[in-house]
Amino acid sequence: MAQIKAAPAPAPPGPPAGAAAATAAPAILAEVDAAAGVRRGAAAAGGGVGRFAVIGHRGKGMNALAAPDRRLQGGKGDSLRSFNEAARFPVDYVEFDVQVTRDGCPIIFHDNFIFTEEDGKILDKRVTDLQLEDFLQYGPQNEQGKGGKPLLRKMKDGRIVNWNxxxxxxxxxxxxxxxxxxxxxxxxxxxxxxxxLEYQEEELTRILQAILKVVFDQAKDRPIIFSSFxxxxxxxxxxxxxxxxxYFLTNGGTEIYTDVRRNSLEEAIKLCLASGMQGIVSEARAIFRHPAAVPKIKEANLALLTYGTLNNVPxxxxxxxxxxxxxxxxxxxxEITEAVSELIAVPEPGTNAENLSFGAAKDAATPNFSQREISFLLRLIPELVR
Structure with a gap:
C-alpha cells in the first residue's frame, strides 16, 4: 500500500505572477494549437466528436458559507434538492461525495466530520463512524414537524458556525x-x-463493494462515472x-502530498495507464500552469475533466x-451553462453523457483560431496563470 498524505505542504514558490504570465502566454498558445491539432487528427481518423460536458459540483454548486460571492451561499450542496435544481439547466452530470456509514450504507456527504451542538457544547463525530440512523438525525428532517440535531460546519479558518x-x-x-x-x-x-488516514485493501474493498451494490441495483440507464483522489x-x-x-482526481501539483502519485499530471497519466482507468479530473489551475500535459493526456486516450473556482469564469x-x-x-x-451554449456549438443532447460514461476520450469540436481569438487568449492568460 502506498503512503497516504499526512498533510499538504505548500507548493514550491514560483516566479512573480506577472513574469510567469508573460513567459507562459506564448507557450500556452502553442499548446492550445497542438491540442487542437491532436483533436482534429483524431476526428479525421474516425475518433468521433462528443459534446463538451458541464457537471454540477455537488449538484447546483457547493455551499461556501464564507464566500464573498453570494451565489455560493444560497443552497446546501450534496442534497436531493440541489441535484434536482441542477437538472433545470442543461448539465450532463451532477458530482457528489459518497462515504459509507459504519453499518454499510452509502451516504452523500462531503466533510469527514459532522458537527453539532448539545447543551452548549460543540461535538464532532467522524461520518463513517456513525450508523445510518444517527447520520440522518442531523439537520432538516423529512418528517413534517420533526426537528433534527443542529448541523454546524467547520470553516477553513477553524471557526465552527451554524450551517444556515x-x-x-x-x-x-x-x-x-x-x-x-x-x-x-x-x-x-x-x-x-x-x-x-491509511486504508488497507480489505477496508477499501468493503467500502467500494457497498457502493457498487447500490449502483448496480439502482443505476438502470443512468450514466455513471466514479472518481477519487x-x-x-x-x-x-x-x-x-x-x-x-x-477517473483519477488530482490537484495536479497545486498541493504537494507524501504520495507522489497525487503530485502531478504526469503521475496521474502513469497511474491511469497502469491500472486501466479511463480519465483524469484535474484542478483547472494545473492545466493552465502545465498546458503541455493536455496533449499527452489526449494522446494516451484518456478523458480530461477539470474542477475548481476557475471553472466559474466563462x-x-x-x-x-x-x-x-x-x-x-x-x-x-x-451562468456557465448559459455561457457554454453561447460560446460552444453543442450537438444533439445526450451524446456527451454516453461518451463520458463509457470512458471514450471524445472531444468537442474546436474552431480554427482567428486573430481575434488569439488576441482574446493573450489578454486572458495572465489572469489565469497567477
Missing part, C-alpha cells in the same frame, strides 16, 4: 439519489476518503468492475474547451 442556508434539505443516501433525482442526469460519484481506491474500483469508467471554461478538455465541474451552474 436559504435552500436547505435533509441529508440523504446514495439510494435515495437514484430514486429521487431526475433520471436524465448522470452521476459523477466521488469516492470520498480521509487524506489523513485516493489512488488505491481508484485503482481498486477499476479492478472490481468494468461497467462504469473510473472565459476560463471556453479556453479549456479550446485546449481539449472534455468537460468542467462548476458551481455556478446557470
Amino acid at each position: 442556508v436559504q435552500s436547505d434539505d435533509p441529508l440523504c443516501t446514495l439510494q435515495e439519489a437514484f430514486e429521487k433525482v431526475n433520471p436524465r442526469l448522470g452521476f459523477n460519484v466521488e469516492l470520498k476518503f480521509d487524506d489523513n 485516493q489512488p488505491d481506491a481508484a485503482q481498486l474500483m477499476r479492478k472490481l468492475q468494468s461497467t462504469y469508467p473510473v 472565459e476560463a471554461v471556453y479556453m479549456q474547451h479550446l485546449m481539449g478538455v472534455n468537460g468542467v465541474i462548476v458551481d455556478l451552474v446557470q
